[in-house]
Structures are given as structure tokens and as C-alpha cells.
Amino acid sequence: KDKNRLIPEDKGRLVTIFLTSYFGKYLEYDFTADLEEQLDDISAGSRPYKEVLARFWRDFSAALAETADLRITEVLEKIDEVLAPHLYPPREDGSDPRTCPTCGKGRLNLKTARSGGAFIGCSNYPECRYTRPLSGDEGDSELSGEGKLLGHDRGDAISLRAGRFGVYVQRGEVTAEQPKPPRASLPKGWAPDAMDLEKAVSLLDLPRFVGPHPEDGAPVEAGIGRFGPYVKHNATYANLPEVDEVFTIGMNRAVEVLAAKLARGPGRGGAAAQPLAVLGEHPSGGPVQVMPGRYGPYVKWDKVNATLPKGMEPGTVTLEQALELIAAKAGAAPKGKKKAAARTADKKTAPKKATTRKKSAPEG
Structure with a gap:
């Protein structure tokens, strides 16, 4: 959606062309x-629903049978033909818009990726590796193939390229020694025409080392992942609101964001909370840890969690104190279970007494 306009996505175009080509009847207004109208009649009770379902399924199953033997190449050729004006707009020089701009010999056509998406590629693959996304235009030709050279960094060529999944930057070239050179996709909101060498290198150098954490000295890093920009310490990931902050965040801000994430606890899909301190080993085996919690810090061993008493600071807890808290917590659970069992036993004896009174009543 662009402002108040709805713009079809590439995947939507493909699905629409497929349906109109092979199931056009079911998309017609009539x-x-x-x-x-038939459904209204069914609701009113004037038409049997089984009759409507039987007629619908008879025709629909026949349409499915007709497409069952179709090969993916046939479907792609059909979609390619219908979308040709959109995928291959006329060129200013009057040349064939389907001629590969890289090798000059291959023919551009619609291809599918292993991920399930689609893109435009050269028929001379793998000799020619020209590709561009469906929404790309002739302006992307410069980015395909060898790409647009932005400059050099540490002896490597840094280029801007367009691939099947969008625009990205690359360090170096594909060689036998390096079949997969370092690459980084452009973050959302970054325009290809605004990319320069400095921005490209900053992307390729991610994750960025912010510094050692003041508490344990472990590295704090900032980067861009599957779910957006983040800051990381050990196994804790905390989201950042803006992509640009990945390149500017300092240690104070990073520690603040990480602490807020730990205070919230492990959220849905989030990383597990990290211990505030590891006090030592429990006599029965396993580490005794001080953990952050939503309702305050607590000590943890195995499956036993014991909240720290009011006034006891997490940084001053000793192993002996933690063992006492854990023992008290673990010892309280069985008592509760025994009481529950006693109450259950009382409830079971009550009906027997009532039954005895009922039997004695007729004899009186």
C-alpha cells in the first residue's frame, strides 16, 4: 500500500494470472x-444444499483434473506470456526487451526459486548469471551481472547488485576459492540510488562490535537479523527501533536496552534470560544461579525457583544463602501436597456415612 493506493505485489500478480488462466470461471462476476443467490435460497430453505454442493464439486473437480498433469514450465510460460508487458517494458533504443542485457544472447524469462518465489533470469544460465526481481525495470540492468562498482575496501571490490531476492551489496567476486563472497541485503527503507561505499562497507561489516559488557566483559554486538535490527550480549537479543541505530549505538544505550529485555523476561520467541550470577554447584549436582524475573530476582536450581527476600541484593547472595532458600522452597511443596491429599480423603469418607444413614432409615 502506497499512501491510499493499493499496489499489487509480485506474488499476487502470479497467483491472479494462474487463476484467471486455469480457473477463470470461478473469478467471473456472474x-x-x-x-x-443460491446460498441465499439455501438459507431461506427453498433449495437443498446438497444439490448446490454436488453441482459445484462436479465442475470444480473437473477443472482440477485438467491442471493435474500440467508441468511447471507450462504454467511459467503461460504466466510469462500474460505478464510480458509488465515484465519486459519497451526499451528506449527499440531493441528487444527480452534480450539479456548482460550476455546479449540469452532470452529473459520467468523462473522460480527454491524458496518458492519467482524472478527474471537469462536462458543462458549458468554461463550467464543475469537475474533481477519481478518488480525490477531496465534501471536494474546496471546492478545485474557484474553489478555497479561502489569502490574498493581493503583490496576488495565493493559492488551493488540486484538478485532474485532484491538489491544487495557484495565484497569481492565469485571465485573457486570463494564461491560465496560476503553479501548483505539492503535494509528496508534504504534506496539503491543512495548507496555509497561507506554505507556498503558498514553493512558488510555487520555484526558491529560495540564493546565489552561492563559486568562480565563478554562482547556486545549490534546487527540486522531476520526480525530486524538488534543488539546482542551472550544469548540475549534485544530489538532496536531503527536500523540506523545499529551503526551508532554506544555501550550505555546497549546496556540499557539489554537490561530492559532481561527485566521483561523471555518473551514469545525471545532468547532465554541470562543469569545475573552463577553461585556454584548444588550438592546434588547442577548450577545454582541468580536470575532476573518479572517480579524480582530469584535463585534457581534445577526446577526450583526461590524468590530473594526483601532487602537481599542479587549481587550479595552467597551459595550458602541460596541453598537455604532452595531447600526451604523445595521442602514447602511436599507439605502442600499432603494437605491436599488429606482433604481429598475427607471428601471420600463423607458419602459412605451418608449412604449408611439412608439404609438404616427404612428399618426404623
């Missing part, structure tokens, strides 16, 4: 209007 068909849906007639079916709506």
Missing part, C-alpha cells in the same frame, strides 16, 4: 453473483 458466477459469484449466481452462487450468492
Whole structure:
């Protein structure tokens, strides 16, 4: 959606062309209007629903059978033909818009990726590796193939390229020694025409080392991942609101964001909370840890969690104190279970007494 305009996505275009090409009847206005009238009749009780379902399934199953033997290449050729004006707009020089701009010999056509998406590629693959996304235009030709050279860094060529998944930056070239050179996709909101060498290198150098954490000295890093920009310490990941902050965040801000994440606890899909301190080994085995919690810090061993008493600071807890808290917590659970069992036993004896009174009543 762009402001108040709805813009179809590439995947939506493909699905629409597929449906109109092989299931056009079911997209026609007259068909849906007639079916709506039949459904109204069913609601009113004037038409049996089984009759409507049987007629619909008879025709629909026949349409499915007709497409069952279709090969993916046939479907792609059909979609490619219908979308040709959108995928291959006329060129200013009048040349064939489907001629590969890289090798000059291959023909551009629609291809599918292993991930399930689609892209435009050269028919001379793998000799020619020209690709561009479906939404790309002739302006992307410069980015395909060898790409646009932005400059050099540490002896490597840094280039801006367009691939099947969008625009990205690359360090170096594909060689036998380096079949997969370092690459980084452009973050959302970054325009390809605004990319320069400095921005490209900053992307390729991610994750960025912020510094050692003041508490344990472990590295704190900032980067861009599957779920957006983040800051990381050990196994704790905390989201950042803006991509640009990945390149500017300092230690104070990073510690603040990480502490807020730990205070919230492990959220849905989040990383597990890290211990505030590891006090030592429990006599029965396993580490005794001081953990952050939503309702305050607590000591943890195995499956036993014991909240720290009011006034006891996490940084001053000793192993002996933690063992006492854990023992008290673990010892309280069985007592509760025994009381529950006693109450259950009382409830079971009550009906027996009531039954005895009922039997003695007729004899009186």
C-alpha cells in the first residue's frame, strides 16, 4: 500500500494470472453473483444444499483434473506470456526487451526459486548469471551481472547488485576459492540510488562490535537479523527501533536496552534470560544461579525457583544463602501436597456415612 493506493505485489500478480488462466470461471462476476443467490435460497430453505454442493464439486473437480498433469514450465510460460508487458517494458533504443542485457544472447524469462518465489533470469544460465526481481525495470540492468562498482575496501571490490531476492551489496567476486563472497541485503527503507561505499562497507561489516559488557566483559554486538535490527550480549537479543541505530549505538544505550529485555523476561520467541550470577554447584549436582524475573530476582536450581527476600541484593547472595532458600522452597511443596491429599480423603469418607444413614432409615 502506497499512501491510499493499493499496489499489487509480485506474488499476487502470479497467483491472479494462474487463476484467471486455469480457473477463470470461478473469478467471473456472474458466477459469484449466481452462487450468492443460491446460498441465499439455501438459507431461506427453498433449495437443498446438497444439490448446490454436488453441482459445484462436479465442475470444480473437473477443472482440477485438467491442471493435474500440467508441468511447471507450462504454467511459467503461460504466466510469462500474460505478464510480458509488465515484465519486459519497451526499451528506449527499440531493441528487444527480452534480450539479456548482460550476455546479449540469452532470452529473459520467468523462473522460480527454491524458496518458492519467482524472478527474471537469462536462458543462458549458468554461463550467464543475469537475474533481477519481478518488480525490477531496465534501471536494474546496471546492478545485474557484474553489478555497479561502489569502490574498493581493503583490496576488495565493493559492488551493488540486484538478485532474485532484491538489491544487495557484495565484497569481492565469485571465485573457486570463494564461491560465496560476503553479501548483505539492503535494509528496508534504504534506496539503491543512495548507496555509497561507506554505507556498503558498514553493512558488510555487520555484526558491529560495540564493546565489552561492563559486568562480565563478554562482547556486545549490534546487527540486522531476520526480525530486524538488534543488539546482542551472550544469548540475549534485544530489538532496536531503527536500523540506523545499529551503526551508532554506544555501550550505555546497549546496556540499557539489554537490561530492559532481561527485566521483561523471555518473551514469545525471545532468547532465554541470562543469569545475573552463577553461585556454584548444588550438592546434588547442577548450577545454582541468580536470575532476573518479572517480579524480582530469584535463585534457581534445577526446577526450583526461590524468590530473594526483601532487602537481599542479587549481587550479595552467597551459595550458602541460596541453598537455604532452595531447600526451604523445595521442602514447602511436599507439605502442600499432603494437605491436599488429606482433604481429598475427607471428601471420600463423607458419602459412605451418608449412604449408611439412608439404609438404616427404612428399618426404623
